[in-house]
Amino acid sequence: MLLRNTLSDYRSALDPSDADALGIEAAQAVERFLQHREGATPTPLVSLPALARRLGVESIYLKDEGHRLGLGSFKALGGAYAVIQLVLELASKQLGRPVDVSEWRSPEVAAVAAGLTVTCATDGNHGRSVAQGAQLVGASCVIFVHAGVSDERCRAIARYGARIEHVEGNYDDSVAKASSVASERGWIVVSDTSWPGYERIPHLVMQGYTALLREALAALPNPPTHVFVQAGVGGIAAAVAAHFALVFGNDRPFLTVVDPARAACLFESAKAGHIVKIPHDKPTVMAMLECYEPSLVAWRILSRVADAFMTVEDDEAIATMKDLAYPADGDPAIVAGESGGVGLAGLAKVAGDPALRAEIGLGSDASVFLINTEGATDPVLYEKLVGARPEDVIARVPSKT
Incomplete structure (x- = not known):
């Protein structure tokens, strides 16, 4: 299911504190900090042309955070x-x-x-x-x-x-x-989550994430038309939404937030029009996204500048892990953890439904930006789900990626 954001009362402008924390100057401050960190090199931006043809879009570019600062996750930045x-x-x-x-x-x-x-x-x-x-x-x-x-x-x-x-x-x-x-x-x-009276430090965490967006925008041949980004409490999704809104203004890409169906706190909040704490039920395999109440700051941003919210099931997330590990037609193999490829799972779900494609304007000329938010941060579980050890998948990655 896909839910368009209709919170028109909110969708005017970012809160000044959010704009200060996630704008261009803040991102430049993170870049300067990273100049003083050993091993702080940009992560790969991987083109997936065969997958783009299969899903009926012009291009797909995936920022692979499985290589970030020895931690294998975008969280290393925050x-x-x-x-x-x-x-x-x-x-x-x-x-x-x-x-x-x-x-x-x-x-x-x-x-x-x-x-x-x-x-x-x-x-x-x-x-x-x-x-x-x-x-x-x-x-x-x-x-x-x-x-x-x-x-x-x-x-x-x-x-x-x-x-x-x-x-x-x-x-x-x-x-x-x-x-x-x-x-x-x-x-x-x-x-990395926030609540009333506690916003400054989560802002700093989210500010750290903007480094990957600066790197991506410098490497992309053209601005993206669509972004699918996964969410737990919403920190990375909100950082992407806010930074792209501030960089591109009215020309920003259409941004869809993707939740696990078993922990869809942002989707349910968007449906209700306010923050919702959902009940804990059966755990999701998307462990890094298993959160039941959104971050206050993330919700404030996403309620204003996200365009749509959707959910994916556990089997869809696992299928995406396998698709990235065993690509077809010359695309590079990518190690994505259980939560890493969830944005791609959302794209695949929309791309396979003509009505959803029309609803968000996902045409054959679309250029899609995704983030692999984690590599195999639990290698044992990765091998169980994908059927291959992460090091064996990595061995098939061409050096040019």
């Missing part, structure tokens, strides 16, 4: 960036002078970071990024994980020196627990 920015701000206050991003590895900044503990809840990828950021500056880190986070993902977080705290329940339960414990102990919550 949590670590927010942690380091917060430490720099605190150092500026304590030292009584502006502390530039070029100083983030200095002894003065390390001394400030040594007295801090950062924390968050995670499905896996955001927690790794926060833990990596804490390790880079020398802060302590505690990550709260819910029952659905695999042992492999917990071990991946712990490799960055974080302490893991297990929480009964789902992602939303772990968010509440992290916030409660942090309040008691004076820790800093670095969350």
